[in-house]
Amino acid sequence: MTERGAPSLIDVAREAGVSTATAGRALGGYGKVSQRSRDRVADAAARLGYRTNGLARSMITGSTQTLGVLVSDVSNPFFATALRGITDVTQPAGFEVLLSNTGGDVDAERRAMAVMSEKRVDGVIVAPALPSEGAHLARAIDVGVPVVLLDRLASGVPNADSVTIDNEHAVAEAVGHLVELGHRRIGVITEAGGDLAHLRKGNRKRGLLPSAVRLRGYFSALADAGITADETLVGAARYDRESAYDAATGLLDLAEPPTALLCTDNVLASGAYRAAQDRGLRMPRELSLIGFDDEPWTTLVRPGLTVVEQPTYDLGVRAGKQLLDRIDGGPGRARHAQLQAKLVARDSTASPR
Amino acid sequence: MTERGAPSLIDVAREAGVSTATAGRALGGYGKVSQRSRDRVADAAARLGYRTNGLARSMITGSTQTLGVLVSDVSNPFFATALRGITDVTQPAGFEVLLSNTGGDVDAERRAMAVMSEKRVDGVIVAPALPSEGAHLARAIDVGVPVVLLDRLASGVPNADSVTIDNEHAVAEAVGHLVELGHRRIGVITEAGGDLAHLRKGNRKRGLLPSAVRLRGYFSALADAGITADETLVGAARYDRESAYDAATGLLDLAEPPTALLCTDNVLASGAYRAAQDRGLRMPRELSLIGFDDEPWTTLVRPGLTVVEQPTYDLGVRAGKQLLDRIDGGPGRARHAQLQAKLVARDSTASPR
DNA sequence: CTGAAAGCGCTTACAG
DNA sequence: CTGAAAGCGCTTACAG
Numbered sequence: 035m036t037e038r039g040a041p042s043l044i045d046v047a048r049e050a051g052v053s054t055a056t057a058g059r060a061l062g063g064y065g066k067v068s069q070r071s072r073d074r075v076a077d078a079a080a081r082l083g084y085r086t087n088g089l090a091r092s093m094i095t096g097s098t099q100t101l102g103v104l105v106s107d108v109s110n111p112f113f114a115t116a117l118r119g120i121t122d123v124t125q126p127a128g129f130e131v132l133l134s135n136t137g138g139d140v141d142a143e144r145r146a147m148a149v150m151s152e153k154r155v156d157g158v159i160v161a162p163a164l165p166s167e168g169a170h171l172a173r174a175i176d177v178g179v180p181v182v183l184l185d186r187l188a189s190g191v192p193n194a195d196s197v198t199i200d201n202e203h204a205v206a207e208a209v210g211h212l213v214e215l216g217h218r219r220i221g222v223i224t225e226a227g228g229d230l231a232h233l234r235k236g237n238r239k240r241g242l243l244p245s246a247v248r249l250r251g252y253f254s255a256l257a258d259a260g261i262t263a264d265e266t267l268v269g270a271a272r273y274d275r276e277s278a279y280d281a282a283t284g285l286l287d288l289a290e291p292p293t294a295l296l297c298t299d300n301v302l303a304s305g306a307y308r309a310a311q312d313r314g315l316r317m318p319r320e321l322s323l324i325g326f327d328d329e330p331w332t333t334l335v336r337p338g339l340t341v342v343e344q345p346t347y348d349l350g351v352r353a354g355k356q357l358l359d360r361i362d363g364g365p366g367r368a369r370h371a372q373l374q375a376k377l378v379a380r381d382s383t384a385s386p387r
Numbered sequence: 388m389t390e391r392g393a394p395s396l397i398d399v400a401r402e403a404g405v406s407t408a409t410a411g412r413a414l415g416g417y418g419k420v421s422q423r424s425r426d427r428v429a430d431a432a433a434r435l436g437y438r439t440n441g442l443a444r445s446m447i448t449g450s451t452q453t454l455g456v457l458v459s460d461v462s463n464p465f466f467a468t469a470l471r472g473i474t475d476v477t478q479p480a481g482f483e484v485l486l487s488n489t490g491g492d493v494d495a496e497r498r499a500m501a502v503m504s505e506k507r508v509d510g511v512i513v514a515p516a517l518p519s520e521g522a523h524l525a526r527a528i529d530v531g532v533p534v535v536l537l538d539r540l541a542s543g544v545p546n547a548d549s550v551t552i553d554n555e556h557a558v559a560e561a562v563g564h565l566v567e568l569g570h571r572r573i574g575v576i577t578e579a580g581g582d583l584a585h586l587r588k589g590n591r592k593r594g595l596l597p598s599a600v601r602l603r604g605y606f607s608a609l610a611d612a613g614i615t616a617d618e619t620l621v622g623a624a625r626y627d628r629e630s631a632y633d634a635a636t637g638l639l640d641l642a643e644p645p646t647a648l649l650c651t652d653n654v655l656a657s658g659a660y661r662a663a664q665d666r667g668l669r670m671p672r673e674l675s676l677i678g679f680d681d682e683p684w685t686t687l688v689r690p691g692l693t694v695v696e697q698p699t700y701d702l703g704v705r706a707g708k709q710l711l712d713r714i715d716g717g718p719g720r721a722r723h724a725q726l727q728a729k730l731v732a733r734d735s736t737a738s739p740r
Numbered sequence: 741c742t743g744a745a746a747g748c749g750c751t752t753a754c755a756g
Numbered sequence: 757c758t759g760a761a762a763g764c765g766c767t768t769a770c771a772g
Contacts, residue, residue, distance in 0.1 A: 040530060040531070043765065043766060044765080052742080053742065054766080054767095055742070055745095055768085056743070058766065059741095059767090065741090066741055068741055071741080083530070085504050087507065087764085087766065088505040088766095089446045089451070089506070090765035090766035091765085091766055092442050093440070093446065093766075093767095094748055094766060094767045094768075095748095096748090098442070100485070100506070103486075109470070109700075111464060114462045114463075114467035115462045117486075118460065121486065121487075122488070125487070130487060130502060130506065131487075132485055133483075133484045133486045135474045135475070151438050152439050153442075153451075153483065154441060177436070177438070178393070308687060329684075330628070330657055330684060333661075334657055334660060334684055334687075335684070335689075336689065396749065397750095405758080405759085407749090407751095407760095408752085409757085409758060409759070411750065411751060417751080417752095418757090419758090420758085421757055421758085424758080439749090440750065442749080443748075443751085443764085444749085446765070447750060447752075448750095448751070741772105742772080743771090743772085745768105747769105748765105748767090749764105750763100750764090751764090752763085753762090753763105754762100755758105755759090755760095756758080756759085
């Protein structure tokens, strides 16, 4: 804004010699207008350099043609790619995206939701920072703002649609691949180390971060293969490369080190990969390694990294579509879509020697 | 929206037993209100679940507290990182970001600008798709929407601020590094091959894409080193890995191949790196390679890639700050900031054997 | 097809 | 400090 006296519809109407109602109809493409009026109004608008005030329009129509997207970090390739999927499907439908970076902080997420709500977005796609905290999301739905959960579920939000990856299955495939190759001592590098105790008892799928779901999947996949899980082989790391490096090193230092390592995320994978290299371990002969997500570097390193490829872009596309559907379909039974990840075997995995 | 009868300020005022003016002042934090009124209004608002209608507020105040950001591709790590820089500095200042993906298409960019303008954003940060087309940006500035150019300039937009990288200097450093090591036949992989003829004559810095500026920088750096440029060593590629792979292969197939290769972008660098690997060339002994941008993979591959590191995150931060300054400073002489890139020498460069 | 009038939900002088 | 009234710039019944 800040523009000093931008021409309004009243100005255009006066210039065209019609009523504001007619001018509005001609410019907005609604209602009936004669060709003659339409032309005169169009001319007048062009002459004056008229731009519709979307604020005023939205206030009346009840639609802003804007969607909120809340993620923890846009610069993370995962979210950046999903975001691209979202905009690719919503922009052609006439929606713009209002982006908010929560930094993984629930309070920031709460504030962002409030802002989105005040700005009257038509719907929101959110990757909840903390699956256990869903009250603010439920509230949004209550006041009529459709919510689609992306990548992870949240508890206490029964009416939110969701689009997630079948992480349990994804990890099962990865572990299955290693078992088939003959591995029995399979380690895991995870950022859900803190949920370990929690996982042992509960079986709540709702309200778990992907990392925790993957860790649980790791245990059940081992069980399915008849392998007794050894918690010594769980390398807990924070979400950064250095920490993963240390966790991997720790496992490799074991008296009986694992012959294979599963990383539940690509940031962790890069740390583990580096740790293996620095130790002079030859992959896959001396160590098999599996990562998550098919990023460029995984094909550039030697050996190329075997990965579980998530359909990240598609995740965004599906979430966008689901939100659009919900926006014009109105409230109703929540829909939950689960996309399948795919194992891409490359040269970092082989039979143990 | 869509919410059926959300409570308005009138409802809150009635519930609190005050006028809408007082209710508005209490909730909006402007004007004078007695503590007593403030409390009653706050209670009433909480009871009713009142949410301010930002649309109505913005219409009056003339500010939406929203910034537009237009880039060609959010999923590109470069833009994703810059975007994070933008939100990190503008969100704390109370601004939200309206994101638009132009796909590098000027028409899409024009449409996006129009939408941003109708939505009355307080300002716009844009990485112009085509530096030669700036009319729509100039128009936005004319109607009072501050514009900050990101990463590249555009012609015909004299009043836009800009934050860019000093690409000329960045390339000069890279070439200088190679020359110092003793290289004389230095090839370049570029996506600005089409601008070659254009570059030979003109010297317009304005309105050139970074890739073209870098290519020009390559030529002038060679000249500075007293090396006669050999256009045979210019490998033109499209903006994808495969094309860069082919371009690099073409140069390496030359009767007199280059001993060093400069890639003006990291996507191109990954293609060239792969090409060198596939040819069995040992880096840096048989070929020196330099990339752009310091992405994770550059330290994961062996040898680690020597790169020109752009301050991408900072680019976003600076652009965000500049826009905020402009928004509360009002129009004035355009400011142009140029950030310096830095050469990070790793193991992919050495003296030619 | 057209227009006069009401109204969306706020904030802002203005007067008290 | 408080309130009645005007007004931001549109769209929407309603009547013609």
